[in-house]
Structures are given as C-alpha cells and as structure tokens.
Amino acid sequence: MYDKTHSLMQRGRAFLGTEHAILCGAMSWVSERNLVAAISNAGGFGVIACGAMTPDLLDAEIAATKALTGKPFGVNLITMHPLLFDLIAVCANHKVSHVVLAGGIPPKGSVEAIKEAGAKVMVFAPTLALAKRLLRSGADALVIEGSEAGGHIGPVATSVLAQEFLPALAEDYVVFVAGGIGRGEMIASYLEMGASGVQLGTRFACASESIAHPNFKQAFFRANARDAEASVQVDPRLPVIPVRALKNKGTEEFTAKQREVAALLDAGKVDMEQAQLEIEHFWAGALRRAVIDGDVETGSVMAGQSVGMVSREEPAAEIIAQLMTESEAALSRG
Numbered sequence: 311m312y313d314k315t316h317s318l319m320q321r322g323r324a325f326l327g328t329e330h331a332i333l334c335g336a337m338s339w340v341s342e343r344n345l346v347a348a349i350s351n352a353g354g355f356g357v358i359a360c361g362a363m364t365p366d367l368l369d370a371e372i373a374a375t376k377a378l379t380g381k382p383f384g385v386n387l388i389t390m391h392p393l394l395f396d397l398i399a400v401c402a403n404h405k406v407s408h409v410v411l412a413g414g415i416p417p418k419g420s421v422e423a424i425k426e427a428g429a430k431v432m433v434f435a436p437t438l439a440l441a442k443r444l445l446r447s448g449a450d451a452l453v454i455e456g457s458e459a460g461g462h463i464g465p466v467a468t469s470v471l472a473q474e475f476l477p478a479l480a481e482d483y484v485v486f487v488a489g490g491i492g493r494g495e496m497i498a499s500y501l502e503m504g505a506s507g508v509q510l511g512t513r514f515a516c517a518s519e520s521i522a523h524p525n526f527k528q529a530f531f532r533a534n535a536r537d538a539e540a541s542v543q544v545d546p547r548l549p550v551i552p553v554r555a556l557k558n559k560g561t562e563e564f565t566a567k568q569r570e571v572a573a574l575l576d577a578g579k580v581d582m583e584q585a586q587l588e589i590e591h592f593w594a595g596a597l598r599r600a601v602i603d604g605d606v607e608t609g610s611v612m613a614g615q616s617v618g619m620v621s622r623e624e625p626a627a628e629i630i631a632q633l634m635t636e637s638e639a640a641l642s643r644g
C-alpha cells in the first residue's frame with residue numbers, strides 16, 4: 311500500500327522494528343503512556359518523555375505503556391538529569407529497546423551503559439563533526455532537528471541541516487529528520503535525500519489520545535505558523551535557552567522580566583549569578599501548567615511552526631495514515 315515510502319524507510323523500519331519509520335518525538339507531559347502506546351499501536355514509534363521524572367515515576371510509566379502496547383517504543387532521557395544513570399538502569403530493567411539521549415552531549419559512559427543493557431541509542435547533534443564523533447563512538451542512530459521544531463531548538467533550519475548532514479552520513483548511518491514536518495510530501499523529500507525516517511512532535515501533540523488539556527489543544531488549532539515563536543534574548547549577559555512556543559502573555563512577561571533583571575544588574579542590585587538564575591527559573595513548571603492545567607496564557611505552549619497544519623483532534627492512526635498516503639502520492643508522481 312505504501313510500497314515506495316516503505317522501501318525508502320526500510321532501514322529506519324528495521325532499526326525501530328516498526329511498520330513505518332515515523333517517530334513521535336518525546337514531548338514532556340504530552341508523551342506519556344496513552345499517546346506513546348497509540349503511536350506505536352498505529353505502526354509508528356512512540357517515545358516516552360522522561361523529562362524531570364524520578365526513576366520510580368519512569369518505572370511506572372514504562373510499565374503502564376507496556377500494558378497498552380506490545381509494539382516497540384522508546385524512552386527519551388535528558389542528559390542533564392541528575393539521576394541519568396539510575397534512569398538508564400530503569401530502562402534496562404524493563405528491557406526498553408531504544409533510548410533517546412536529548413538535551414546535550416551524552417555524558418561519559420552513558421551510551422555504553424545503555425548499550426550494555428542491549429538497547430539501541432539515539433542521539434541529537436548540533437554539528438556534523440559532533441554527529442560523526444557520536445556515531446563512531448557507539449551511538450546507533452542520529453536525529454537532526456531544525457529550528458522550526460517545537461520545544462528546545464537550535465539555530466539552523468531543518469532544510470539546511472538536511473543538506474549538510476544527509477549527504478555526509480545517510481549512506482553509513484541511520485538518520486531521522488525532525489522539525490517543521492507537517493505533511494507527507496515533506497517526509498518523501500527527506501527520504502529521497504537519504505533519511506531513514508522522520509520525527510514529528512507538533513502534529514501529534516493534539517491527537518485524540520493525547521492527554522493535553524483541551525485549552526492546549528484549542529491553542530494549537532487556532533494558531534498559525536508565525537505564532538510559534540522562538541524565545542527572545544534581550545540582554546547578551548543573560549542567557550536564554552531558545553524554546554519555540556506559541557506567543558502569549560507569558561512570552562511577553564518573559565521579555566519584560568529580562569529587561570527588569572538587566573536593569574537591576576546595571577544598578578548593582580543583583581549579582582550576575584542571581585540575575586541569571588531569575589531568568590533560568592522564569593519558565594520552571596510552565597510547560598506542565600499549559601499541558602496539564604490548561605493555562606495557555608502564562609504557561610509555555612511549546613509548538614513548532616507546523617502548528618498551522620494542526621486544525622482538529624484526530625486519532626494518531628489517522629494522522630499517520632494521512633502522512634503515509636501523502637508521502638506515497640508524492641513519490642508516485644512522475
């Protein structure tokens with residue numbers, strides 16, 4: 311049915327153990343048991359977002375996901391989590407087949423620890439040199455993620471990353487492309503460039519099975535591409551982690567907060583460390599507030615630019631079928 315797409319996805323499908331090489335990227339608070347199982351049951355690859363979970367919470371989440379699907383799924387761990395190695399041990403106990411390391415360069419020994427337990431390791435890399443180093447030193451697959459994506463982002467667009475990374479790596483390694491993918495035609499074109507598969511987040515965040523609050527989903531349905539803005543840094547002394555989210559009262563207040571803290575710094579009323587901490591802590595708990603509590607005014611409504619292509623709630627299986635159909639049609643043209 312999807313012969314051409316499946317054939318180009320073959321390496322990705324074999325690597326993931328799925329029918330389609332389409333991952334639903336981990337989304338903190340959104341990618342829990344229900345969405346992960348729905349994606350995997352639909353022939354895609356769901357990934358649990360561990361985020362700041364404790365090892366006990368992750369343990370329970372993996373067990374609950376397993377109760378909902380017998381299909382492969384992965385776990386996304388943030389490299390700066392203070393209990394990273396305990397979380398790796400939890401994944402090992404559950405014989406999780408794939409672990410995704412996100413949020414920075416994997417610390418020494420982490421890739422080895424995951425592989426020792428027999429799991430495959432997927433990594434992100436901001437530069438080609440680092441990607442090569444990670445792949446040569448044991449990572450099994452790479453995700454390249456462009457700045458169109460929702461959540462934490464790098465500075466370079468997916469289309470540029472794809473041109474830089476795929477010709478250099480796709481022959482020898484499994485590479486998935488993420489960021490700004492809203493339709494199957496885009497999937498087809500990255501597959502034709504050598505990608506083994508793709509990862510989407512924004513398109514799946516409002517699937518019927520997603521537990522995101524109705525307010526969060528409504529905000530997605532109403533938004534256009536241009537509403538999904540990268541966070542702005544006002545003062546070079548106060549670093550801001552770039553995050554793409556829907557603009558709202560919270561994003562305006564964040565800009566005001568940076569100005570206020572910069573002024574206090576100029577006046578010598580706070581030191582640099584205090585100032586930076588105030589900025590860093592501004593968004594603490596804000597994604598949870600938006601996703602779980604439905605506070606889309608001051609919470610962080612992380613969304614990618616493909617949010618303009620999300621207009622209603624649909625079952626994960628329908629989203630995947632639509633993407634596959636569009637990809638197949640594109641590959642069958644001419």
Ligand SMILES: Cc1cc2nc3c(=O)[nH]c(=O)nc-3n(C[C@H](O)[C@H](O)[C@H](O)COP(=O)(O)O)c2cc1C
Pocket residue numbers: 334335336337338340359361386412413455458459460461462488489490491509510511512513515611612613614615616
């Ligand atoms: C609400 C939201 C939360 C996210 N949280 C995480 C996360 O916890 N860890 C992570 O590695 N990526 C996270 N991402 C990124 C996704 O996994 C995925 O790579 C990205 O959404 C793909 O780009 P797209 O949004 O353009 O489809 C998040 C994205 C969104 C929209």
